[in-house]
Amino acid sequence: MAKSFFKIILFFLLVLSINPSLAQTEKEIAPPYNIKTVSFVQNDQNMVPIFELGSSFQFQFDDLFGNEANYYYEIVHCDYNWIPTNIPKNEYLQGFDNQRIQNYTNSFNTLQIYSHYKLSLPNQFTQQLRLSGNYILKILNEDKEVVLSRKFMLYENIATIPLQIKRARNVSNIEYMHNLDFAIKSNTITFQNPLKNINVRLIQNGNFNSEIKNIKPQYTIGNDLIYKYDTETQFWAGNEFLYFENKDIRVASNFIARVDFSTDIYNCLLHTSNARANSPYTLFEDINGNFVVKNTNASNNEVEADYAWVYFSLSAPTFRLNKNIYISGMFNNYSLSPEYMMDYNEKKGIYEKAVLIKQGFTNFQYVVADSKGIIDNANAIDGNFYQTENEYTILVYYKENTGRYDRIIGKGTANSLNIIN
Structure with missing residues (x-):
């Protein structure tokens, strides 16, 4: 009986190695509520995670529990369809992963406490990523459970794409x-x-x-x-991204109507946005969905920038689709999770949502999607304009x-x- 079971397992593993399509596709795992401001950083700027092979970059995030928890990282090489390859780890990675992230700092002079984690790649343990292609970076807790994962890509410069x-x-x-x-x-x-x-x-x-x-x-x-x-x-x-700026978190500016100090942390209430689909195109200078963490009254934005509840509101009286509206941007990895889904306030006749966001300059957009997360770009809240x-x-x-x-x-x-x- 034991031999038969062993043969079945061996056969399954053999088929899996011959037909990689049966392997599990890696998908990004959204972080839990306490993990915020997850980003890839290069030259002190938040980046779309596409880097040249051999270059260095960082992966950063905040833990709002602020208890200096231990986090570990794992790097998985994948094919075009995000299925892990059969290439041994020592062929695509020089050194080791599954190491504890040692660079972390507690917030300073902020109402919202947090621990800021910074993983540099390469580092003393992971000296080099040797192959180009798709990668998944997994962050694990002390129990080696995956807390979040993010995609990134490494490319070679041996082809040009006009x-x-x-x-x-x-x-x-x-x-x-x-x-x-x-x-x-x-x-x-x-x-x-x-x-x-x-x-x-x-x-x-x-x-x-x-x-x-x-x-x-x-x-x-x-x-x-x-x-x-x-x-x-x-x-x-689409349309230009909207934005708000709270670099000085105590001051109402740009699209912030007022700031409320009555709770434990700041509340920034934005002016109500009007759906722009049926309005003429208007140029808004944006940074294409990106965000900048900034506290004008601090010297180290990574640990001195505070968090605030940002209250979004949207007036879209012609929106009648049986779908949801989400607040999206690079600040939340364009997530369509319930945390960013707007609620309809029947009394006011507007859509509302409060989101905890690190202060600075933040681009965002309103996205229409169904319950399965399929985006309806054709019926975008703010329309589509070739300009x-x-x-x-x-x-x-x-x-x-x-x-x-x-x-x-x-x-x-x-x-x-x-x-x-």
């Missing part, structure tokens, strides 16, 4: 969508069977929830791969016929400020 942002090709959406025309060129790689071995990932404003993938080259010219699709590479243009300024990124994945993993061989970027017809 990219142009154009208005939609079809007349019905020409006012509302952006179309990405691009090519893939390389002087060092002769692409083998590009329809099978090349894949791309198209990203708007660092939001992986709305990415476009599994697009194959339309045709080739020599060794150049050409993508000139009409609909397959189109994004809804909207968006940042687009293309990652090119390549797996040779005999390759063992999906390399990211190049990164292309473009801004829709330079849109053409």
Whole structure:
């Protein structure tokens, strides 16, 4: 009986190794309530987690319990579809992971206590990440339970991606969508069977929830791969991000109507936003969904910036869909969790939500999605306008016929400020 059971397990493991599609896809795990302001940082700026292979960066977060808890990290190499590869860890990582995060500091002179954690990669334990491709960074507690996880990508600079942002090709959406025309060129790689071995990932404003993938080259010219699709590479243009600024947390400014001091921590009440879908396009200078942690009265923003309850309110009288409205941005990893879902106040006739956010400058947007988290960009609260300024990124994945993993061989970027017809 024991031998039969052993054979069944062995057979299952063999099938799993032959057919990786049966393996479990890694998905980002949203942090619990006490973990806030999770971000990848490079050169003191919050970044979309796409870094050149060999560069250094940091992963930071706050624990509002402020009890200097022990956290550990694990790094998992994945393929294009976020399925862990079979490559041994010592081949993609020089050194060790599963180490305790040793760099943490308690907040100073803040009403909301917290412990700030900073993981540098590479570090004394993890000296190098050797391979390009997709990675999952997992943060574990003392019981080695995963508290949160985040995706990040490492790319090589051996292919160029000329990219142009154009208005939609079809007349019905020409006012509302952006179309990405691009090519893939390389002087060092002769692409083998590009329809099978090349894949791309198209990203708007660092939001992986709305990415476009599994697009194959339309045709080739020599060794150049050409993508000139009409609909397959189109994004809804959206509208400029809204923002609020509470760098001086005691002062009402910009979109903050008033500040309330009556509770344990500050309350920032924003002016009520009006749905902009049926209004003319208006340029708002934004940072494409990003955020900046800043306390004008402090020298170390990482531990001296305070938290405040930010009260959002939205007037959308024509919104009649049986769907939910969420507050979204890089500050919460474009999350569609219940923590950021707005409630309808029948008495006031507006949507409301209070969110705990670290002070500074924060971009946000209102997102419509159903109960399964499927975003309805066509019926966006703030509409879609081709004039909207968006940042687009293309990652090119390549797996040779005999390759063992999906390399990211190049990164292309473009801004829709330079849109053409």
